[in-house]
Amino acid sequence: MSRRLLIQGGHLVTMDPDLGDLPRADILVVDDRIAAIGPELPADDAEVVDAAGTVVIPGFVDTHRHTYQSLVRALLPSCTLGEFMGTIFNSVAPAYTPEFMRLGNHLGALDALDSGITTMVDWSPSETPEHADGAIEGLRSAGIRAMYAHGMPAGGQWWYRSELNHPADARRIRAEHFASDDSLLTMALALRQPGNVVDAVATHDWNLSRELGVRVSVHTAMRSGGATGSPIRELHRLGLLGPNTTFIHCTTTSDEEIAMIADSGGSVSIAPYVEMVMGHGLPRITAMLAHGVPPTLSVDTVTTSPGDMFTQLRTALALGRAEALPADPEGAFTPTLTHRDVLRLATIDGAAACGLDSRTGSLTPGKAADIVLVRADTIRTLPLRDPAGIVVSCADRADVDTVLVAGVPRKRAGRLVGVDLARLREQAATAHEAILASAGLGAA
Numbered sequence: 001m002s003r004r005l006l007i008q009g010g011h012l013v014t015m016d017p018d019l020g021d022l023p024r025a026d027i028l029v030v031d032d033r034i035a036a037i038g039p040e041l042p043a044d045d046a047e048v049v050d051a052a053g054t055v056v057i058p059g060f061v062d063t064h065r066h067t068y069q070s071l072v073r074a075l076l077p078s079c080t081l082g083e084f085m086g087t088i089f090n091s092v093a094p095a096y097t098p099e100f101m102r103l104g105n106h107l108g109a110l111d112a113l114d115s116g117i118t119t120m121v122d123w124s125p126s127e128t129p130e131h132a133d134g135a136i137e138g139l140r141s142a143g144i145r146a147m148y149a150h151g152m153p154a155g156g157q158w159w160y161r162s163e164l165n166h167p168a169d170a171r172r173i174r175a176e177h178f179a180s181d182d183s184l185l186t187m188a189l190a191l192r193q194p195g196n197v198v199d200a201v202a203t204h205d206w207n208l209s210r211e212l213g214v215r216v217s218v219h220t221a222m223r224s225g226g227a228t229g230s231p232i233r234e235l236h237r238l239g240l241l242g243p244n245t246t247f248i249h250c251t252t253t254s255d256e257e258i259a260m261i262a263d264s265g266g267s268v269s270i271a272p273y274v275e276m277v278m279g280h281g282l283p284r285i286t287a288m289l290a291h292g293v294p295p296t297l298s299v300d301t302v303t304t305s306p307g308d309m310f311t312q313l314r315t316a317l318a319l320g321r322a323e324a325l326p327a328d329p330e331g332a333f334t335p336t337l338t339h340r341d342v343l344r345l346a347t348i349d350g351a352a353a354c355g356l357d358s359r360t361g362s363l364t365p366g367k368a369a370d371i372v373l374v375r376a377d378t379i380r381t382l383p384l385r386d387p388a389g390i391v392v393s394c395a396d397r398a399d400v401d402t403v404l405v406a407g408v409p410r411k412r413a414g415r416l417v418g419v420d421l422a423r424l425r426e427q428a429a430t431a432h433e434a435i436l437a438s439a440g441l442g443a444a
C-alpha cells in the first residue's frame with residue numbers, strides 16, 4: 001500500500017519556473033515522490049502535515065563537502081588554506097579509522113539534514129577500501145541523498161605531480177555499492193587536477209570515470225602550491241573537459257577558462273565562506289554567472305564553516321553584490337545578484353550541477369519528495385512578506401521545522417527523527433579525542 005502525506009497550507013517557493021511561488025498551497029506526497037501541487041488538494045486518507053506559517057522549499061543541495069571532518073568540527077576556525085591542508089593531510093586524515101569515517105559521515109550527514117540540506121556531494125578520501133566502505137555506510141544510515149565522491153589517500157605522494165593513478169578500488173565500489181544509479185546514494189570520482197597529477201594520470205583518471213559511467217568532482221584553480229596556473233586549460237589540452245565534471249573553487253580561473261567550462265557543459269561548486277576565510281581567493285560569482293555557469297554553493301568543511309546552507313546563501317549574496325562596486329567611490333552601485341538568484345544556486349542549480357535535476361532541486365510533481373518547511377512565525381522570521389527573502393535573509397537552521405528526503409521525514413517539529421543524540425554525542429567525543437591524540441594535536 002502506498003504512503004500518502006499531505007503538506008497543507010504552506011507558502012510554496014517551488015523553484016520550478018512553471019509553478020513559481022504559491023501562497024497557501026498543498027503538496028501531496030505519495031511514497032517517495034511529489035504527486036501533486038496546488039491549493040486545497042483533497043486529503044482523503046493522507047497523513048496531514050500542517051504547513052501553515054511556514055515557507056516550503058525544495059531541500060538544499062550542497063555540491064561539495066568533506067563530510068568526515070565533522071569529527072574535527074571547528075578545529076581550524078581561522079586558518080589559511082596552507083594551514084588547513086597541512087593539518088588535515090599530515091595529521092587528521094591519517095588518524096581516521098574506517099569506523100571514524102562511518103561516524104564522521106553519519107554525523108555530518110545528520111548535521112546537513114538538520115539544516116535543510118537534503119542532497120550533498122561527499123568528497124571523500126579513502127586510505128583503504130575499508131575506509132571507503134565506512135564512509136558510504138555513514139551516509140546510508142543517515143538517510144540523506146548523497147553523491148559519494150570516491151577519493152584517494154591523503155599522503156603527499158598523491159598530491160604533488162603524482163604518478164599514482166586513482167585507486168582501482170573504485171571499480172569494486174561501483175559494483176558493490178552503486179549497482180543502480182536510481183538509489184538515494186549515487187557515485188562520483190573525487191579526482192585531482194593537472195599539476196597535482198601528471199598528464200598521464202589525469203588522462204587515466206578521467207577515462208576511469210567514463211568507464212564507470214560516473215561524474216567527476218575536482219578541486220581546481222585556487223591559491224595553493226602544486227598545481228599549474230591554468231588547470232582548466234590543461235584539461236582542455238588533454239581533451240578531458242566534459243559535462244560530467246564539477247570544478248570546485250575556481251577562484252583563480254580566468255575568464256577564458258570559465259568559457260571553456262561553459263562550452264564543455266561542466267559545472268562549478270564554490271564554497272564562498274571557506275574561500276574567503278582560508279584565502280583560496282575571491283569567488284568569481286559575477287564572472288561565472290555572466291558565462292552561464294552557475295556558481296553552485298557548498299559548505300566544504302565544518303573545520304572552518306558552519307554546516308548549514310544559510311551561511312553560504314548570505315555569504316554569496318553579499319560577495320556577489322559587492323563585486324559590482326565601482327572603483328570610483330562616486331560611481332553608481334548597480335548590482336544585479338538577488339536573494340532569489342542565490343536560492344536558485346542552492347537548490348535547482350546545485351541539483352543540475354550534480355546531474356540530479358530530473359530527480360530533485362525543485363518542488364515539481366514527479367520529482368522526489370525532498371522538501372523543507374522553514375518556520376516563518378518565529379522571532380527571527382515573522383512577519384511573513386517575501387518568502388524567499390525570509391529564507392535567504394532571516395532564517396537559520398533553528399527555523400527548519402520539517403525535512404523530507406524521498407518522502408521520508410528526517411526532521412519533524414524541529415527535531416531530527418530517530419536520532420539518539422546522547423549516544424551520538426558520546427561516540428563523537430570519544431572519536432574526537434582519539435583522532436586528536438593520534439594526530440599529535442592534543443585534546444581541546
Ligand SMILES: [Zn+2]
Pocket residue numbers: 064066123219248300
Ligand atoms: Zn574541498
